[in-house]
Amino acid sequence: MTRKIGITDTILRDAHQSLMATRMRIEDMLPVLDQLDEAGFASLECWGGATFDACIRFLDEDPWDRLRTLKKHLKKTPLQMLLRGQNILGYRHYADDVVEKFVEKSAENGIDIFRIFDALNDVRNLEASLNAVKKTGKEAQMTICYTISDAHTIDYYKELAAKMQEMGADSICVKDMAGILTPARGIELVRALKEVITVPIVVHTHCTSGIAQLTYQAVIEAGADRIDTALSPLSEGTSQPPTESLVIALRELGYDISVDLAKLEPIADHFRVIKDKYIKDGTLNPKMLTPDPRALLYQVPGGMLSNMYSQLTQAGATDKYEEVLKEVPKVRADLGYPPLVTPMSQMVGTQATMNVLTGQRYKVVSNEVKSYLLGSYGQSPVPIQESFRRSIIGDQEVIS
Template structure:
């Protein structure tokens, strides 16, 4: 297979007269830690390596999404807007990207356009230069306000199209959506986002060319996958061969497992098959060493290559969502139910019309699956979000809900949830009247999380951070602490060190 890939790349190089450059977009601080650490990386853990990551040659760096906002405020007592500002101070070369859930915010429920627009505006004001926007229903009307705001403020726009295995989600659909992204919205990047890592080699070979042809040279084609099935690294290479201009990766050891392919390995392999990649491998290794030490100190796991796991093609559960599900079941004392819950997720997803399993639907479907497992009757207990989804609160559903399941959801769901979605009224006038003399960052956080949580936020600490050392520096420091002294000489191609 590798030789076949090399031949394809060589033929392209011969045809164009030059090697194509594949860029890497970093997702370590956003999705990598979400997939492996349940989004518990603190801001002060990021700062010591920010400048090295900035110098590493990434095309852009995904810094934050709504999941990170939630974790920062609810679990870490940190201000996510401060995180953006502190990272922006250190990332002077690499644009920072934030991911937006179209018109959804905390609570996974559609909100008024005015608060969505302010949320986009304040992230840009704090240092975000690229707004990545996705809608799990691929509903263009849900996307329009965020995209319009980002473009008005001069930010680049990346539109993520979530991959799905379901009737109707063929190459033609993705090509149409990619074309619309460029022609209607004028986005700079279109990303095929495989959050669950369920793409196959054969599908990449048809889907990427279809999307590339649809957008031509008007936008960059980006590829995102995860390693839950063990195929992520190979899928990334195939995507590059078949049209991707950039690949999302995470720096090892925050890669693999539930996470993305490893930056170091993907860079080496892309060069091996005939592409140019501009990242600095030495800096990536320094960042990786820091992350490994941080994981050991904080008691967090590191990513390890996954074995092939076909069950993910049924659940289509995303890497970050999987980590959160495991964590939540453990906290609830029912971690032994995980296999049954995963099986039930596959059934519920199909019954609810096979939505793309990116936020908010892993949480919504996962919650219903848990209720079905722990109760004697399926759909006896129905979370409000499930009934709202069935009733169209989130937008038009691409595929219909199973009729019998829909009847159960409506019958057993809360009577407080109307069968007809209410009109969403503007909220900023009331918020500004309630919260006078505060900035818009704080206003947004109080709207999203309440006064008590925001009152408990603390400034980012700087005194308990790791610093990144060169191995030789660590060696010298260790020798200096030895009571018994010895003569040591270390030499390399460009240095020589002697110590007595």
């Protein structure tokens, strides 16, 4: 029997988060929501991540109104959100009862699939949100944040996936936020996960380094069940591979894909106009639309790239972009090789930027980095040099 591969489209969330710092407005989505609902996607990622913050801080929108509006039009297709575990959609840990109430209200207002992650892959930070999702009866998709270091071995990921399934995950996502999962490594990883888990495996990657399409073909051949793509106008570069192209290619390879290509054409036409509008007004920098193989060296996620460039633009320091890129892996090493995903990506990116702009490393240190070094966010993947830690926080007591 032909194997079915589910397609999750990110046009309503991660595509524009990665390309233009989450600045797409609800009015730019509304005209095609009903058509999107008929396209046959396994799910539509449309909320969570940075959308909550961006709606309030930059777009003058109520994020809850946005979710209710999306659900009003997207009645057939499961709606998916990205949830930061104990951080919810913020940048620090919240109390368990706050996490539970947020999940409850998210489900009530339209979310069907909760993709739950912790920036440090510390499963202790996933327990409250997982339990809250299970209470709602919605899908709890637990997430492995993929990164590369001596500590992040195949055995490390196998152990993590097995623990997540044991905790009650309905599916597990391999989240390659920096686009650094190579085809060979992807095959090895998915096959290894299949040895220890039975729940569906979803793979999420970005085109940042230029290898995402090859990686998707490889992981599907290895047994992955679902992938994330973005409609072509907001695909490629720091976003995901184009939905239409992947549907055609995977069908020709013999996979069963439920997406209706004919229904995507008018939707893509709409978003081409939207894309041109955002390029013209400067919201979308064309620099974000092309791959940069240096991502394989710097391991910087798409959303982090667009936000860093935006910060440097505001500071009138875009000439420092390359220097900041080179500083990122140095800061990441200092901090014990955390995966570069929210909130760690913001911490590392901001610290790298400050190190470069001040001309002296760690002359200015953000409060978030100080809290991280105090242990407030969980355990770092690799032990942090005690001399470095003490140079920042002095003799303050560290949370274990």
